Amino acid sequence: MPKLLPRRNLSGFAVQRSGSRIIRIEVTPMPIYKTNKKRDGLFLYTVRVNYTDKNGKAHGLTRTAVGAEAAKLLESQLTAEYKTKQVTPAARMTVGELVKRYLAAKETEVRRASVEKTQRIMNRYVLPTLEKERLDRLNRQKMQDWKLAVSALGLSLRTNKNIYSEFRAMLNYAVKMEYIAQNPLTAVGNFKDTDFTPPQEKLHYYTADEFLRYKAAALADAEAKGTLSEYAYYVFFCIAYYMGMRKGEINALRWSDINEELLTVRRSVTQKVKGESAVETLPKNKTSYRTIEIPAPLMEILAEYKKRLESRDAYRDNYRVCGGGEEGVLPDTSLSNHNVRYADTAGLAHIRIHDFRHSHASLLANEGINIQEIARRLGHAKIEMTWNTYAHLYPRESERSLSVLNKVK
Template structure:
């Protein structure tokens, strides 16, 4: 810490500039600068700055993981969608706090964190579950670094969980229905439709197939979201056991999208709107397309999904797999990956490519055929 004379004096005492140099949590050089008159006062100021800096570091390091979690939860709630926030907090409470809550931040060494990681690895959990736990823990510790509670993130160096090769899920094991299978599925759904709510489930899966929209996005759709033959996706719905339904923005910026409605789906929607008008005394354009006054319940959607598959003699696939069904159909028809990413509302085309590239036909033979035509003189 340098102490340098300046050109100023006061009451006959020389002015000194006292500077404390340090490196912040991002590795950038920083400094604190003060002035004092007289060498004795400058030396005392130097010791004061050092003590204050150490006290700040020490106080921050004495935070426990639980205290960090409580602070991070407030910060995270303002930075992410409610569903993402709730999921992250639930993972931290379930996978991190039970064993790490009372550790002070200055005690989070790599051996300590490796022990946490090994403990989680020994549990009979899906690899994706362990990976998600690592991601949210790393994110919380990154926040601690950002706030200068930690010099660096000790968990990052350990890396995320990896699936053993012998149990790693191959990329080509996506579950989806072919167009022919979907026709059987939706015919079974139509055959079971008696009440207005029955028709709501039928329409739900038609929208899922023809648009590739997410479950929450479909549940949030209102008749006001249809403009001519364009479907505007502008919101989602998260259903909770406590606190009721929460309407949220879509998952990311790219999830705000406008989709042209195919003619078959347009007919299905027109028929269903007429049903709602005839059955509901207080019908309005603000009705949910599938549920009417209230969204369909997630558990009921899945129960109907299983029943429709069974009635059609088809294997059961998840509701999310209808997005794969939509995408795989377009892939097999040669639609480019960028348009598929747009329709699905993916924030990154690479994500779409990583998921569906194996479905595209191999182009090796066609490439060689083209090159074979080029014969030099």
């Protein structure tokens, strides 16, 4: 028969506040039992905790430890855990209900495109398996099972990490709102790369010479068609290369945002909000709201474009530069089609529209421009983002550092 080690009385309770209600969780004595079984030459001990939650429901939990010292440590850990364990009425809500509350809260804090992205991820990867699961029943095992289910879909590591981050953020919100005491997902960690992959994805961009070929092809195409709308596509890609702006920022750009040699990014446009063709929003982040210098070649292009618009009474200060009118936007599909056509005409490989932003940064990096200046022009929230993307484009800096070290002999 197992022996009961004499222990001190560990009765106690934890007082927690949930809104205006006080929750009392009682913890009864936790004896340590020594069994007759051994492992690695040490006796096995069992530690039991009995506790009553705020609803008066009794619970019991038994754990095993190897050796007396480990048993004492386990006892201490369980005591601390269950004296601070919080159970709130809100913890009974389901994951599906949490998703609704979380999305409603995000609507007031971020751009609608971000809310749409979160909703898509929840609908595809979280709700199918966890929609009816209560928050207070989420544990490490269920989180691990969820991760395995997502892994089985065969998605890229980047996509898996993005899904994990969105789910973790929602559960962090639940902790913040005191629906649950802790986030069970953090215990199992993010997705890991099980296979070797190059540390740096290859960037696709146009060099200065390649862009000049692309630019010439785009201008020739616009002149051949002879319309202002076609000329707008040519202007769009010139802005993308010379300014490094995001697609949404260029589409939202108005003539009033251009002041002589300066351009101010004040807003963005997304075309991916369900049920609406385009929605104007604030820039992506605080540093995305920026004023950047316009290079001389682009100033000439904009001046010529403005002159053409004025000749047809199609210019107003509050009109959008590329889309025309107060609400005009160049459609995503048309932009992609024009991009491919210009590249084909110039005999160049196709790159994405976003890669013109990479082209801008890569041109500056290859010329040794300070990484902080590049981050400023791009409107990156953190300079680490710029460095991690473009650091490998600084061969001259590595040569200079090696030259300095070689002199020490």
